[in-house]
Amino acid sequence: MSRESILAAIKKNQPEQQALPDLDAFRRTGPGDPAAFRKVIETLGGQVFEISSYAEIQALIAEHQPDARKIISLQEQYLPGAITEWEAGDGGRQFENVDLAIIPGQFGVAENGAIWITDVEIKERVLPFITQHLAIVVASQDIVPTMHDAYAERIAHPGGGFGVFIAGPSKTADIEQSLVLGAHGAKSLTVFLYTPKP
Amino acid sequence: MEHQHKEHSLLAEEFNANEPRVNWHDETLWWVRQKRDKMAWSIPEWEDLREAASRIKHNVLGNLHDYLLAFEKNAQANGAVVHWAADAAEHNKIVLQLLQEQGVKRMVKSKSMLTEECHLNPYLAEHGIEVIDTDLGERIVQLAKEPPSHIVLPCIHKKKEEIGELFHEHLGTPAGNADPKFLTAAARQHLRAEFIQSRVAITGVNFAVAETGEMVVCTNEGNADMGAHLADVHIACMGIEKIIPQRKHLGVFLRLLARSATGQPITTYSSHFRAPKKGQQLHIVLVDNGRSRQLGREDFRNSLKCIRCGACMNTCPVYRRSGGHSYHNAIAGPIGAILAPNLDMKEYADLPFASTLCGSCSNVCPVKIDIHQQLYQWRQVITKEGYAKKTKAAGMHAMNMVLSKPGLYKTAGGVGRWVMRTFPAVVNNGLNPWYKQREMPEAPKESFADWYKKNRKQ
Known part of the structure; x- marks a missing residue:
């Protein structure tokens, strides 16, 4: 067991303690800007549709994802008739041929277009990665300005065993730095930015 | 393991034999550096963020003992099994044992510079286990039987025609097709089959949070998640310096990492692994391999602040024109040149001299490591310890005589x-x-x- 020897060497060699910096100055006051959020996602190769009712989702998917046959929706209200029984199967492998998964996002971050998703909502962790195409529904009132606000307000305490910030579709530029969307994860990302009518 | 290699200047000379290739390499990395600048300049508080990141990491160095204990305790409470490895050999042994317990002969791995440092793949191959690297760039160099030449852009030294050829040979794509989009689609299909069959997945770790016992892994491709979530056993390998104190500190590092690395606002996926999923085993291997020794070297301990963004490589005039393989070390470039002599001073005596000491690396470093100062300091140490090249030492001796x-x-x-x-x-x-x-x-x-x-x- 090397545990004790490693810890002893660290204790002997570590420098004097220094205080942690205060991060409060990085916080912004007020909500995040949905327009800025939208712009970043589009820069990252995602598409954003502003909706005021979930009923609009169906027509938008028919128009923009006409080839999607096997569609999973984690909430019945997003897309009536879509598959919602996502829990049975072989550890997520059953989703390999899902064309489109529509999932809820807890909140978005205006500065980088990232959307926070946890296994509390998605149940099967691999779903947003293994699906060929991904759609996330997030409310425009749930946009925070920066990552500091995200951690301070929205995820200060652990919830669920897994959480992920998703910003755009899966991509790579490993071949001569040419950007290609659709590496291993979802080939496209659609965000439904939901603002209910007042 | 005895490594026979030429030194940096000779390897650089070989890389420079193909002038158009070197120019492409140089310009492409400079373009990535410029993307980083654009991102940095768009954030008014950028310099404050760098300062905060550096100070958080300094706090970590001074509390590493306690933070590691807290991380271990919290990770165990989350259901993970924590292993400790003093060196590369012990790390490899731990991983092998876990794989043998599962009886697997073939498994997927996402990017982990630590496993490169430990030479895990060849070790497992000796024991009859095939590792499939799943980061596209890493898969490409793996098929080419080469190590990565850059920590973020593993096959930046390769041209698409060569990749097309490799894919033709190994994945059966049509000869002569070198279209990046086509080749990426072929790799996606090939690696999906590997993800689906693999019952064990190894991932690296970008940040490990002492407060929560969770680990954060950042990728653009989604390969770490595809592997880890489908596997029955997830093995996460990390250097002990990856610890950060609290969850809120991720805000600082996730803002800096991708912007510094490739000029993106954030990686596509920033995955927070806290507890294993139901029925899954999560193993975390904490690796020292010289880090506790580096912690005791006052002049060099700041190198442990590194978050592996690669910005120092992209900006380095020597790296850009000599290529990653000329550093004959898992981590190339300026940061590699200050980490490697700690691992083996004799073996890597040439690396701190592979620099103009221009200081550009220190200027772009998101955690403000004084890289060029440390390169200069290593030169003193290496010469004093008698590891400097004989001609260099003789020259210095003569200069000293004349100048005094x-x-x-x-x-x-x-x-x-x-x-x-x-x-x-x-x-x-x-x-x-x-x-x-x-x-x-x-x-x-x-x-x-x-x-x-x-x-x-x-």
Whole structure:
């Protein structure tokens, strides 16, 4: 067991303690800007549709994802008739041929277009990665300005065993730095930015 | 393990044999550096963020003992099994044992520079286990039987035609097709099959949070998640310096990492692994491999702040023109050159000299490591310990003799100028390393001291 020897060497060699910096100055006051959020996602190769009712989702998917046959929706209200029984199967492998998964996002971050998703909502962790195409529904009132606000307000305490910030579709530029969307994860990302009518 | 290799300058010379290739490499990395600049300049508080990140990491270095214990306790409470490895050999042994317990012969791995550092793949291959690297760039160099040449862009030294050829040979794509989009789609299909069959997945770790016992892994491709979520056993391998104190500190590091690395606002996926999923095993291997020793070296301990963004490589005039393989180390570039001598001073004695000490690396470093200062300091240590190249040491010795004796300096200068003016062939030849790729300048008629004496009187 090397545990004790490693810890002893660290204790002997570590420098004097220094205080942690205060991060409060990085916080912004007020909500995040949905327009800025939208712009970043589009820069990252995602598409954003502003909706005021979930009923609009169906027509938008028919128009923009006409080839999607096997569609999973984690909430019945997003897309009536879509598959919602996502829990049975072989550890997520059953989703390999899902064309489109529509999932809820807890909140978005205006500065980088990232959307926070946890296994509390998605149940099967691999779903947003293994699906060929991904759609996330997030409310425009749930946009925070920066990552500091995200951690301070929205995820200060652990919830669920897994959480992920998703910003755009899966991509790579490993071949001569040419950007290609659709590496291993979802080939496209659609965000439904939901603002209910007042 | 004994490594036989040429030193940096010779390997760089080989890389430079193909001039258009070197120019492409140089310009492409500079383009990535410029993307980083654009991102940095768009954030008014960028410099404050760098300062905060550096100070958080400094706090980590001073509390590493307690933070590791807290991380272990919290990770165990989350359901993970924590292993400790003193060196690469122990790390490899732990991983092998876990794989043998599962009886797997083939498994997926996402990017982990630590497993490169430990030479895990060849070790497992010796024991009959095939590791499939799943980061596209890493898969490409793996098929080519080469190590990565850059920590973020593993196959930046390869041209698409060569990749097309590799895929034709190994994945059966049509000969002559070198379209990045087509090749990426082929790799997606090939690697999906691997993800689906693999019951064990190894991932690296970008950040490990002491407060929560969770680990954050950042990728653009989604390969770490595809592997880890489908596997029955997830093995996460990390250097002990990856610890950060609290969850909120992720805000600082996730803002800096991708912007510094590739000029993106954030990676596509920033995955927070806290507890294993139901029915899954999560193993975390904490690896020292010289890090606790580096922690005790006052001049060099700041190198442990590194978050592996690669910005120092993209900006380095030497790295861009010599290529990652010339550093003959898992981590290339300026940061590699200050980490490697800690692992083996003799083996990597050449690396701190592979720099112009221009300081650009330190200027872009998101955690403000004084990289060029440390390169300079390593030169002192390496020379003092007797590991410097003999010609370099002899040159230094002669310089020291001449520079410390003003009379001798004056005479030597006069002789040198006379020789260079009268017999230029003495210095304009292949034996003089300064003559490579350049003409020697014409020597002035008089020394500056003589000129100054004359002109001051006027």
